[in-house]
Structures are given as C-alpha cells and as structure tokens.
Amino acid sequence: MISVLVTGATSPVGERLVRSLIADTRVKHVLAVGFEPEDRALPFSHRKRLTYLPVDLTRGRKVRELLFGPARDLECEVVVHLAGNSDPHDKGRKIHRYNVEALRSIMDLADRHPTIRRIVVRSFGVVYRVSLDLPILVREDHPLNLSPSAPQYVRDRVEADLTACARMGLANCEIVVLRCAEALGPGTGSQLYDYLDGPVALRPAGFDPMLNVATVADLVLALEKATHGSGEGVFNVPGYDTLPLSECVRKWGVPALPLPGALIKPLYNLRHAVTGSNFEYGLNRHRMHFGLVLDGTRARKVLGFVPSSPVDWPMGGPIN
Amino acid sequence: MPFRPRIAQAISSLFGGPAVRDRAERLHFPDAGHGYDRFGLHPDFVALGDTIAAPMYEKWFRVKSYGAEKIPTTGPAILASNHSGTLPADGMMLWTDVLRRTDPPRTPRPVADYFVATLPVVSTLFARCGVVSGSRGNARALLEAGELLMIFPEGTPGITKPFSQRYKLQEWRKGHCELAIRYNAPVVPVGIVGAEEQMPQLGRIPTGGFSAIPHIPVPATLIPLPVRYHIHYGDPIRLDQEYSSNDADDPEIVREAAARVKVAVQALLEQGLRMRKGIFR
Numbered sequence: 139m140i141s142v143l144v145t146g147a148t149s150p151v152g153e154r155l156v157r158s159l160i161a162d163t164r165v166k167h168v169l170a171v172g173f174e175p176e177d178r179a180l181p182f183s184h185r186k187r188l189t190y191l192p193v194d195l196t197r198g199r200k201v202r203e204l205l206f207g208p209a210r211d212l213e214c215e216v217v218v219h220l221a222g223n224s225d226p227h228d229k230g231r232k233i234h235r236y237n238v239e240a241l242r243s244i245m246d247l248a249d250r251h252p253t254i255r256r257i258v259v260r261s262f263g264v265v266y267r268v269s270l271d272l273p274i275l276v277r278e279d280h281p282l283n284l285s286p287s288a289p290q291y292v293r294d295r296v297e298a299d300l301t302a303c304a305r306m307g308l309a310n311c312e313i314v315v316l317r318c319a320e321a322l323g324p325g326t327g328s329q330l331y332d333y334l335d336g337p338v339a340l341r342p343a344g345f346d347p348m349l350n351v352a353t354v355a356d357l358v359l360a361l362e363k364a365t366h367g368s369g370e371g372v373f374n375v376p377g378y379d380t381l382p383l384s385e386c387v388r389k390w391g392v393p394a395l396p397l398p399g400a401l402i403k404p405l406y407n408l409r410h411a412v413t414g415s416n417f418e419y420g421l422n423r424h425r426m427h428f429g430l431v432l433d434g435t436r437a438r439k440v441l442g443f444v445p446s447s448p449v450d451w452p453m454g455g456p457i458n
Numbered sequence: 459m460p461f462r463p464r465i466a467q468a469i470s471s472l473f474g475g476p477a478v479r480d481r482a483e484r485l486h487f488p489d490a491g492h493g494y495d496r497f498g499l500h501p502d503f504v505a506l507g508d509t510i511a512a513p514m515y516e517k518w519f520r521v522k523s524y525g526a527e528k529i530p531t532t533g534p535a536i537l538a539s540n541h542s543g544t545l546p547a548d549g550m551m552l553w554t555d556v557l558r559r560t561d562p563p564r565t566p567r568p569v570a571d572y573f574v575a576t577l578p579v580v581s582t583l584f585a586r587c588g589v590v591s592g593s594r595g596n597a598r599a600l601l602e603a604g605e606l607l608m609i610f611p612e613g614t615p616g617i618t619k620p621f622s623q624r625y626k627l628q629e630w631r632k633g634h635c636e637l638a639i640r641y642n643a644p645v646v647p648v649g650i651v652g653a654e655e656q657m658p659q660l661g662r663i664p665t666g667g668f669s670a671i672p673h674i675p676v677p678a679t680l681i682p683l684p685v686r687y688h689i690h691y692g693d694p695i696r697l698d699q700e701y702s703s704n705d706a707d708d709p710e711i712v713r714e715a716a717a718r719v720k721v722a723v724q725a726l727l728e729q730g731l732r733m734r735k736g737i738f739r
Binding site for chain 2: 270271272273274275276277280342343344345346347348378379380381382385388427428429431433448
C-alpha cells in the first residue's frame with residue numbers, strides 16, 4: 139500500500155487519475171493538489187482516502203511546506219506531477235515558474251525527502267522536433283525541439299522534460315517521464331481538440347499527415363502503470379487512434395477547408411483574438427505538414443502499457 | 459487527401475478491374491486501427507496507384523521483368539536499384555512490378571528524398587501508396603516491422619544524371635547496406651534498363667536553395683519516351699548471414715558491402731543491355 143501525491147489534480151487527467159487511485163486497493167491515500175479552492179475541487183466521494191489541498195506551486199516555500207508537511211505526514215512514496223499551463227498564448231515568468239520551476243523544486247526537495255521514492259512526470263509529445271528529415275514514427279531518442287524561436291509553451295515543456303531527464307540515475311528517487319500523446323477532450327490542453335472545436339478546420343492544402351491521439355483514460359492508465367512500476371526512464375505514451383488529419387476532422391464532424399499554409403496562421407490568430415480559442419497554428423504547422431506518431435514500444439515492454447481506449451468520435455462509424 | 463478511401467476504391471474498381479482489387483484485398487499491412495498503417499499507407503490508395511500506373515506499366519513502358527521470384531515473400535528486405543530518367547517513373551514501375559509479381563502481394567516501401575515530403579498532394583498520395591521519407595528512423599521502423607524497402611542508392615544525382623552518363627552508376631550511397639546488416643535484411647539488387655533513355659536531359663537549373671528541390675531538370679522531351687522497361691532482379695545478397703548486427707558500425711565492412719551491391723546492380727544493367735534488342739523493344 140502506497141500513498142500518492144498528485145499535482146495538477148483538478149485537470150481532467152488529474153481528476154480521473156485521482157478517482158482511479160482512490161479505487162485502487164494498492165493505494166492507501168491520495169494527496170491531491172490543485173489551484174482551485176477545496177469546495178470547488180474533486181467533487182466525489184473518497185471515503186477518507188483523499189486529501190485535497192489548494193497549493194500555489196509557483197512559490198517555492200509552498201512546495202516545501204507541501205512536501206515536508208502533509209506529504210511527509212501521509213508518507214507519500216510517489217509524486218505524480220501533472221501541473222502545467224495549458225494555454226500556449228500565456229507567457230511570462232510566472233508561467234515559467236509553474237511549468238518548470240515547480241517541478242525543479244519538487245525534485246530538489248524529493249532528493250532529501252524521507253518517504254518519496256518515485257516521481258512520475260507527465261511530459262508531452264510537443265517536446266519532439268518535427269521536420270521533414272526526421273522520422274514520422276518517434277521513439278524516445280528522437281531530437282527534441284530546442285529551437286530558440288519556439289514559443290514559451292514548447293520551451294517550457296522541453297525544459298521541464300530535460301530537468302527531469304537530467305536527474306535520472308543521480309537522484310535518490312526514481313524518475314519516470316511520460317511523453318504523452320494529446321488527449322482529445324476539453325481542458326486537457328490538447329491543441330488538436332481546440333483545433334477541432336472550431337466551426338471549421340482549416341488545414342494545409344495538399345497535406346494530410348498521420349497523427350496519433352489518445353484519450354484521458356489511456357493517459358491515466360499509463361500514469362497508473364508508472365506509479366506502480368519500478369525503474370526509471372523516458373517513455374512515449376501513444377494513444378489508440380492513429381489516423382490522417384483529414385480522417386480526424388471528418389470523424390469529429392467539423393467541415394474542413396484546405397487553404398495555403400500562409401493564410402491559415404493569420405486566420406487562426408484572428409480566431410484567437412475574437413473567440414479566445416487556444417489553438418495556435420504556429421505550434422502545429424510542421425505537424426500539420428509532416429505528421430508525428432509516438433512509438434510506444436518501450437512503454438509496452440517496460441511498463442506494460444498498451445493503449446486500449448479509442449477516441450469516441452462524434453461521427454465515428456465506418457472507416458470509409 | 460482531397461478524397462476518401464472509398465472514392466479511391468471506386469476509381470480502382472471502375473478503371474483497374476478485379477485483378478487490382480484482388481491485390482488490394484490480399485495486401486498484408488499493419489493496420490494501425492483506422493485502415494492506415496502508421497506511415498499513412500492505405501490499401502485502397504495502393505489500388506489507386508496500381509490503377510494509375512497500369513497504362514504506363516502495360517502500354518507505355520511495356521514492362522518486362524526477370525527474376526521476380528528472388529524477392530523474399532516475407533520478412534525484412536531491401537531492393538537496391540539504379541535510378542534515372544528525370545521523372546521517377548522507374549520507381550513507379552518497380553513499385554508496380556513488385557506489387558504484381560509477388561504472391562501474396564507485397565507493397566514495397568520506396569524511400570524518397572526529403573524534398574518529396576514538401577510537395578503538396580504528391581507527398582500525400584505517395585504516402586498512401588507506401589512511400590516514406592528517407593530518414594534513418596523511418597527505415598529502421600519499417601525493417602523492424604518486416605517490410606520490403608525500395609532504395610535508390612544513387613539518390614537525386616541518379617535521377618538527374620546527364621544522358622552521357624546513362625547506365626553508369628553515380629556515387630553509390632552506403633546507408634542501405636548499414637541498414638541491411640543492422641536489421642538482418644537481405645539486399646536484392648535490381649537493374650532497370652530503359653529508364654535511362656526515357657527523358658534525355660539537356661541541362662538543369664539550380665534552385666539555389668530557394669526550394670527543397672535541388673534543381674530543375676531541362677529535358678529534351680516534355681513527356682517520357684515510350685522506351686521499353688526491362689527490370690532485372692538479382693540473387694539476394696545475404697549480408698545478414700555474413701555479418702552480425704554490430705558489424706553495421708564498421709565503416710569498412712559497410713563500404714565493402716555497398717561496393718558488392720553496386721557491382722551486382724551494374725552487372726544486371728550490363729546483362730539487360732546485352733539482352734534487349736533496342737531502346738523501344
């Protein structure tokens with residue numbers, strides 16, 4: 139029986155993970171952390187196996203108080219770090235502190251913590267570089283997007299990923315980094331979901347790249363496997379569905395409008411300005427030309443994770 | 459793609475006939491869940507490609523092939539061929555020939571130059587028919603999955619070679635042999651006779667880095683001449699039996715293996731040139 143600390147617990151993935159851990163007989167207690175006040179967070183029955191705390195992870199002292207306070211008292215052995223900003227238009231030092239420095243603090247503190255022995259970090263497929271001279275099928279050794287011109291959204295994710303990877307084998311606790319495919323769902327931070335959520339999907343004319351999409355259920359399954367597993371490393375977490383962008387759009391039931399790439403970015407910028415949509419074409423431009431599919435072989439062999447939950451496509455039905 | 463698989467299926471049924479549909483239905487490919495493999499191949503588009511290539515294969519280039527039984531029916535393998543002709547019709551004819559002459563039908567996975575991925579429509583249609591961009595990671599994944607790679611070690615310099623250089627192999631890249639040794643894949647040398655005369659080149663205009671395409675060829679004819687293609691398959695070179703996977707790291711071994719493949723392809727070309735009765739026959 140272990141106790142687990144979950145950061146970002148009020149996100150869709152976090153909430154579902156907490157539910158799942160509470161139902162897991164191998165878990166003694168879940169310490170859930172989020173931004174929201176207690177009365178608005180995690181509205182479900184927990185039979186005294188869940189403690190929720192609103193904590194501002196951008197403040198180092200709060201992180202210290204969390205880890206050497208409730209986390210130590212509850213004898214948390216595993217930290218599942220899901221906290222991170224999901225809007226690519228947000229920028230600045232505070233966002234960086236939330237995306238990167240919070241994880242760095244957790245790792246620094248965990249190294250001398252009396253009970254924490256394992257940290258599971260949720261990373262993202264967006265950390266990988268997409269280019270025409272790189273493979274479509276991406277393994278964990280694929281080059282990362284270290285472009286200085288990448289937006290903060292990407293740079294923060296890459297930095298957080300590398301911060302975790304750099305400590306593997308050196309820290310006193312085991313570190314697992316899961317580079318997850320996008321989960322199609324509201325509030326998951328999925329760029330593809332925000333793209334499909336519009337009235338029309340503009341896509342680069344003449345290009346139809348292969349994509350891989352996941353569900354929240356599969357990401358939670360992978361996080362659970364990593365929580366209970368042993369050893370450390372970096373693992374891709376692909377989803378069940380691998381399909382071309384055009385099929386994705388069709389199955390979602392949104393009309394597609396192929397346009398020259400140069401026109402798409404200003405139109406999505408306009409959409410962001412008018413509706414506040416999170417989709418940022420510049421972030422996805424290469425992926426919408428050349429594609430990116432995560433190879434989950436390593437996660438299958440080491441963690442025993444196999445994606446098993448297909449996306450519930452609104453316009454599902456026959457493939458053709 | 460601008461149209462869906464069922465439209466590709468309808469076109470191939472209408473114009474390709476039952477043989478094309480039969481091949482598409484018997485095609486073995488690793489379906490990633492929605493009818494496509496992870497690189498974008500779809501059997502209905504393979505049938506469409508087969509249909510589009512048929513008039514060229516049967517009527518225009520009147521392809522004759524020799525030794526297709528030497529292509530392994532299962533497991534990873536590499537077809538290494540000469541490359542020429544300004545337009546990649548040789549790749550299309552070789553792809554069609556392998557598809558038609560293997561039983562059960564195998565879709566060879568042509569490994570294309572990077573710039574192909576930047577071409578609208580073409581890149582997508584090619585991907586649906588099995589073409590992959592020439593990165594090491596793509597080749598590795600396909601060989602590990604037991605696929606048949608189609609590689610032109612001369613690359614773009616081969617397809618744009620001047621007419622005076624016909625049937626003279628250009629600089630022969632070595633990556634295919636490194637892959638063959640590392641992933642235990644036999645190499646089948648292929649000599650394509652005919653393509654080197656299909657579109658004689660007058661010159662070429664460098665793009666100066668403004669495009670992913672290295673240069674624009676200036677051919678003497680607007681369309682390929684109706685030369686007859688002769689495709690000769692050689693005996694598989696079992697590098698996988700002669701070397702261990704670790705030998706792929708030895709540059710000398712890889713160089714020597716590539717030289718052997720080059721000699722085998724050159725020998726097939728010379729044999730094919732001796733056998734044919736004329737450029738159009």
